[in-house]
Amino acid sequence: MSALRTLRTWGAACALAALLAACASVGTLAPGATREQVHSRWGEPRASYALPDGQRLFYRRKPGELQRLDFDAAGRLTAMEQVFTAARFRALAQGHWDAAEVQRSFGPPERRVAAGENQEEGGSVWVYSWLDFGTWRLARVRMNGAGAVQGVEFTDDPLADDRYR
CATH class of the missing domain: 3.30.1450.10 (Beta-lactamase Inhibitory Protein; Chain:B, domain 1)
Incomplete structure (x- = not known):
């Protein structure tokens, strides 16, 4: 009985790991991802700008949101942020x-x-x-x-x- 329980637990853990891996590959990005990986997952950016030490790409993933992705000179993701917020827009008037x-x-x-x-x-x-x-x-x-x-x-x-x- 104990071996059967262990087998079921192991099988459930494998199924959960596979499900999480599938979800992660669809839309999430981790620091260090390359521009090519981002492009293959998210397609063409809405806009691209050169930075002193890399590149900034903008993606519209959902209606009403805009993701800003920063890459270093080697083309690796260093930061990602949803930029459309009232607080960020208010900062425009402050500076x-x-x-x-x-x-x-x-x-x-x-x-x-x-x-x-x-x-x-x-x-x-x-x-x-x-x-x-x-x-x-x-x-x-x-x-x-x-x-x-x-x-x-x-x-x-x-x-x-x-x-x-």
């Missing part, structure tokens, strides 16, 4: 950001629109849409004509629908 820094941190905006009457000549608004605890939100990043962030406005996005994202 001195320019257009290049915004793109390297948040990826390209979903759309750019001409600035309103209160903006400097040549300014624009970069619009990012994300899912914030089940509510679709918009972050509208106001840029002046020189490409410097002037502020960030938040609104709900009543037109958003998961089927179209």
Whole structure:
């Protein structure tokens, strides 16, 4: 009886290990993964930017989220972060950001629109849409004509629908 119990336990452990390995290979990434491994699992990135010591790739894995992956000069994953959060967008209004820094941190905006009457000549608004605890939100990043962030406005996005994202 004891041998049968041991065999069942061992079989269950093997089945669980195989299931976890299958789940891990589908979407999770670990530090040290190569760009090629990421590409084979996640496909083409939404955007790519050179960093002083490597490369940054952006992937949209789920509607309303954007994953930022940083790779070192050898092409190994060093950091991964979901960048669309209210706190991260609020940080734009607290510092001195320019257009290049915004793109390297948040990826390209979903759309750019001409600035309103209160903006400097040549300014624009970069619009990012994300899912914030089940509510679709918009972050509208106001840029002046020189490409410097002037502020960030938040609104709900009543037109958003998961089927179209």
